[in-house]
Amino acid sequence: MGxxxxxxxxxxxxxxxxxxxxxVGLTLIFGVLDIIxxxxxxxxxxxxxxxxxxxxxxxxxxxxxxLITIPAMFVIGVFxxxxxxxxxxxxxxxxxxxxxxxxxxxxxxxxxxxIYGADNIQISTSYTNSSVDVAGIYVGWIYIWGFxxxxxxxxxxxxxxxxxxxxxxxxxxxxxxxxxxxxxIDVNRVAALTFGIGVAVTAAGGMVFGAxxxxxxxxxxxxxxxxxxxxxxxxxxxxxxxxxxSLFMLTLESVVTIWQPNWxxxxxYAALVIVLLYRPxxxxxxxxxxxx
Amino acid sequence: MSKxxxxxxxxxxxxxxxxxxxxxxxxxxxxxxxxxxxxxAVTNYGVLALIYITAATAWNIFSGNTGYISLGxxxxxxxxxxxxxxxxxxxxxxxDIVFALLPLCGAVGALIAVPFGLIALRVRRHTFIxxxxxxxxxxxxxxxxFSFTGGSSGLQSPFLNWPAATYxxxxxxxxxxxxxGSIVIAWLVRRSRFGLQLRAIRDDEDRARGLGxxxxxxxxxxFTMSGAITAxxxxxxxFYLNQVEPQTGFDPIFDLTLVLMAFLGGYGSISGPVLGAxxxxxxxxxxxxxxxFNGGGLSQILxxxxxxxxxxxxxxxxxxxxxxIITKLRMRGRxxxxxxxTMGPVASAPTISSGGAR
Amino acid sequence: MTALLRTEGVMKAxxxxxxxxxATIVVEEGTVAGLIGPNGSGKTTLFNVITGYERPDSGEVWxxxxxxxxxSPDKVFAAGIxxxxxxxxxxxxLTVLENMLVAAxxxxxxxxxxxxxxxxxxxxxxxxxxxxxxxVGIERHADVLAGSLSYGQRKLLELAxxxxxxxxxxxxxxxxxxxxxxxxxxxADRIRLLxxxxxxxxxxxxxxxxFVMGLCSTITVxxxxxxxxxxxxxxxxxxxxxLDAYLGVDLEEDPx
Numbered sequence: 057m058g059x060x061x062x063x064x065x066x067x068x069x070x071x072x073x074x075x076x077x078x079x080v081g082l083t084l085i086f087g088v089l090d091i092i093x094x095x096x097x098x099x100x101x102x103x104x105x106x107x108x109x110x111x112x113x114x115x116x117x118x119x120x121x122x123l124i125t126i127p128a129m130f131v132i133g134v135f136x137x138x139x140x141x142x143x144x145x146x147x148x149x150x151x152x153x154x155x156x157x158x159x160x161x162x163x164x165x166x167x168x169x170x171i172y173g174a175d176n177i178q179i180s181t182s183y184t185n186s187s188v189d190v191a192g193i194y195v196g197w198i199y200i201w202g203f204x205x206x207x208x209x210x211x212x213x214x215x216x217x218x219x220x221x222x223x224x225x226x227x228x229x230x231x232x233x234x235x236x237x238x239x240x241i242d243v244n245r246v247a248a249l250t251f252g253i254g255v256a257v258t259a260a261g262g263m264v265f266g267a268x269x270x271x272x273x274x275x276x277x278x279x280x281x282x283x284x285x286x287x288x289x290x291x292x293x294x295x296x297x298x299x300x301x302s303l304f305m306l307t308l309e310s311v312v313t314i315w316q317p318n319w320x321x322x323x324x325y326a327a328l329v330i331v332l333l334y335r336p337x338x339x340x341x342x343x344x345x346x347x348x
Numbered sequence: 349m350s351k352x353x354x355x356x357x358x359x360x361x362x363x364x365x366x367x368x369x370x371x372x373x374x375x376x377x378x379x380x381x382x383x384x385x386x387x388x389a390v391t392n393y394g395v396l397a398l399i400y401i402t403a404a405t406a407w408n409i410f411s412g413n414t415g416y417i418s419l420g421x422x423x424x425x426x427x428x429x430x431x432x433x434x435x436x437x438x439x440x441x442x443x444d445i446v447f448a449l450l451p452l453c454g455a456v457g458a459l460i461a462v463p464f465g466l467i468a469l470r471v472r473r474h475t476f477i478x479x480x481x482x483x484x485x486x487x488x489x490x491x492x493x494f495s496f497t498g499g500s501s502g503l504q505s506p507f508l509n510w511p512a513a514t515y516x517x518x519x520x521x522x523x524x525x526x527x528x529g530s531i532v533i534a535w536l537v538r539r540s541r542f543g544l545q546l547r548a549i550r551d552d553e554d555r556a557r558g559l560g561x562x563x564x565x566x567x568x569x570x571f572t573m574s575g576a577i578t579a580x581x582x583x584x585x586x587f588y589l590n591q592v593e594p595q596t597g598f599d600p601i602f603d604l605t606l607v608l609m610a611f612l613g614g615y616g617s618i619s620g621p622v623l624g625a626x627x628x629x630x631x632x633x634x635x636x637x638x639x640x641f642n643g644g645g646l647s648q649i650l651x652x653x654x655x656x657x658x659x660x661x662x663x664x665x666x667x668x669x670x671x672x673i674i675t676k677l678r679m680r681g682r683x684x685x686x687x688x689x690t691m692g693p694v695a696s697a698p699t700i701s702s703g704g705a706r
Numbered sequence: 707m708t709a710l711l712r713t714e715g716v717m718k719a720x721x722x723x724x725x726x727x728x729a730t731i732v733v734e735e736g737t738v739a740g741l742i743g744p745n746g747s748g749k750t751t752l753f754n755v756i757t758g759y760e761r762p763d764s765g766e767v768w769x770x771x772x773x774x775x776x777x778s779p780d781k782v783f784a785a786g787i788x789x790x791x792x793x794x795x796x797x798x799x800l801t802v803l804e805n806m807l808v809a810a811x812x813x814x815x816x817x818x819x820x821x822x823x824x825x826x827x828x829x830x831x832x833x834x835x836x837x838x839x840x841x842v843g844i845e846r847h848a849d850v851l852a853g854s855l856s857y858g859q860r861k862l863l864e865l866a867x868x869x870x871x872x873x874x875x876x877x878x879x880x881x882x883x884x885x886x887x888x889x890x891x892x893x894a895d896r897i898r899l900l901x902x903x904x905x906x907x908x909x910x911x912x913x914x915x916x917f918v919m920g921l922c923s924t925i926t927v928x929x930x931x932x933x934x935x936x937x938x939x940x941x942x943x944x945x946x947x948x949l950d951a952y953l954g955v956d957l958e959e960d961p962x
Contacts, residue, residue, distance in 0.1 A: 092474055150474040151417050155659050162652030169645025281485045284478050318493045325486045329467055541811050548808040551797035558779035560812035
């Protein structure tokens with residue numbers, strides 16, 4: 057029993073790191089642009105399919121393939137922002153963009169269905185199924201590498217945010233868009249690039265997700281529900297919160313799965329409800345006084 | 349305009365007569381529709397269109413008036429369907445008497461709406477949308493996992509001993525009753541003080557609260573009404589199609605379609621959802637009969653694309669946007685109106701625009 | 707004359723900024739009082755504290771002999787204190803008349819379910835609302851969407867708004883700001899009328915010196931979150947501390 061628990065916790069943390077990657081992208085997009093990108097879930101799946109195709113058709117290793125998929129997803133993100141999100145203005149912008157990103161998600165899902173069909177697949181390489189013995193527990197290599205990758209990318213995002221001029225512009229825009237404009241920051245460019253970055257990280261998340269889960273075009277819904285719960289829990293707009301909430305929720309789910317595999321995913325919603333009852337702004341959320 | 353006529357909130361007489369006449373014609377057509385055709389395939393369009401008109405109007409009663417976009421109406425729709433199925437199965441009911449269960453389904457919808465609303469309505473608008481999505485998934489999950497909901501195989505509806513040729517007709521009239529009823533309720537809400545408070549909440553909730561409007565109560569009331577109506581029409585739908593499964597009773601596409609209908613026809617107006625449903629539902633049904641559309645992903649692409657077009661280019665609906673374009677064309681070249689004032693040296697000269705404030 | 711509205715030592719900080727630093731003001735009943743001070747002196751913050759939109763860190767707000775410190779805005783409103791906003795907050799998608807009705811109806815409890823939906827309850831509210839709109843001069847725009855009003859007209863609407871509940875004290879946040887001279891005169895005229903004919907007490911925040919000096923019987927100067935001077939216009943106008951507060955220059959030492 058103790059072993060099962062230990063394994064579940066380790067699993068949870070490892071997977072949590074990967075989810076953190078996707079959640080950080082989502083929360084970053086919210087923090088800077090004030091929009092909830094519902095398409096994030098299906099974009100992860102897109103990343104998974106891309107990695108899958110690169111591997112099966114061009115025999116490019118999954119991790120090497122990231123050098124292609126991450127920039128590709130970045131471009132897709134910037135495109136989505138430019139084509140659909142940029143033109144939304146007005147008082148109900150946040151709600152409208154949510155609907156828009158939902159629609160975009162639907163289109164991407166449809167395209168994926170058309171190209172890949174409805175069958176579930178899972179990316180399988182020589183190393184995705186091998187595990188290593190750590191103190192009596194078998195941990196899959198892919199999980200470890202995925203976690204390391206996630207840490208590296210989150211660290212990269214952090215460095216970008218806190219050590220570069222661009223990052224400073226991003227943080228300034230997050231705090232006060234008008235003030236940022238006044239000091240000469242090109243808010244539109246910051247928004248577009250941030251959206252691109254937020255989506256680019258899904259490439260990495262998608263690759264690991266695809267290698268550790270069976271998925272099809274429909275899997276985006278489940279993903280986005282979890283991601284949304286995670287960022288609300290961690291506080292929408294808080295990067296640190298997204299990281300913490302991911303680790304916590306995935307570990308919690310992993311542990312609950314031991315007893316109740318069918319209901320484990322309910323922990324997300326239960327936690328969400330509890331948090332929202334007491335802290336409508338999420339745990340680390342800014343008490344933003346923006347007009348909606 | 350004199351003060352007295354404004355007290356009456358009057359449209360000019362001829363306009364009123366035209367509106368009334370048009371509505372009458374529409375009502376007559378709607379009532380007589382099944383008599384003109386005996387082809388079940390055609391009346392099928394009618395039944396489903398009416399179901400969606402009801403659901404979209406119910407959605408609008410809450411979301412259109414308050415500006416809180418709900419993507420969780422399927423929670424009520426599916427719950428109503430399941431409630432009907434469970435009650436009929438456990439109480440061993442068959443035949444026409446099952447229709448008496450409809451109010452029960454409405455009550456179920458209301459009962460769900462209250463705690464749902466108490467949690468969801470305390471947060472800001474975008475978080476609210478997310479919570480409705482989350483609730484939706486919770487309910488779908490529960491439908492899959494509980495045994496009393498029949499798990500993944502769902503529930504069958506009770507048996508109706510009606511001849512196949514006229515099977516659709518009673519459903520048509522029930523649907524019509526619900527559609528008419530929900531439109532009337534939406535209209536009553538709109539012109540009432542309750543409706544005014546809802547719309548004030550939409551524009552500036554904090555200010556409304558500061559003026560003494562009991563915002564939570566008002567929002568919850570509208571939310572519950574919307575939920576009860578949707579639950580009842582969900583039960584009708586279940587009865588009509590004879591079965592419900594977790595993914596059909598709780599279908600994310602359902603929610604999106606409702607929103608699309610409301611936006612297409614005119615967000616916030618009463619005729620909007622009706623128009624939207626009348627356009628989209630028959631179209632969807634027809635498209636589904638085309639072989640190219642079966643399970644290929646094309647339906648999602650199309651739905652998403654239409655959604656984008658509507659939200660990005662005509663967010664206030666096809667009629668208001670069309671009306672705006674016509675007004676713009678008409679107003680070109682007209683000088684700004686300068687009213688005479690009745691109180692000495694006053695005020696700047698305003699241009700009065702009667703509608704469509706950006 | 708009794709002090710109808712009074713604050714005592716109100717402190718309010720935002721992050722590192724001390725917006726209010728012991729603000730103490732007194733508004734006598736039946737007067738038109740002015741609150742002036744350079745930008746950033748805390749005038750709007752003080753308004754927000756009085757009307758419940760902000761909670762003070764310390765200090766008290768009194769309405770007559772009742773402490774209203776920290777009450778929520780709707781309770782302050784219900785107590786009889788009305789307030790306009792500098793950046794007009796109106797319901798843009800409702801008509802001007804409907805805007806008024808929201809305020810008018812909110813204070814009337816519905817008698818039964820029917821009056822929620824019925825139109826009869828509306829009639830006397832409508833009449834009252836139209837009268838107020840006429841008083842401020844925008845009655846003919848009653849059926850126009852409030853969002854399409856000009857800035858000046860919105861200010862008039864805000865004034866009508868605040869009168870709906872018939873408050874005893876009215877706080878006006880920059881009523882003359884950004885408005886043309888004819889409109890300013892109208893507003894000043896209306897304030898005077900309400901004050902002399904209905905005995906309403908006013909507290910206004912303004913930058914327009916002419917407006918304030920010509921209308922107010924008492925003026926308080928706020929600087930860096932604290933009250934510096936208070937008195938009739940003539941005294942305040944020539945007080946050295948006021949000039950320092952605005953100009954930041956020691957005039958005695960300046961040869962020019």
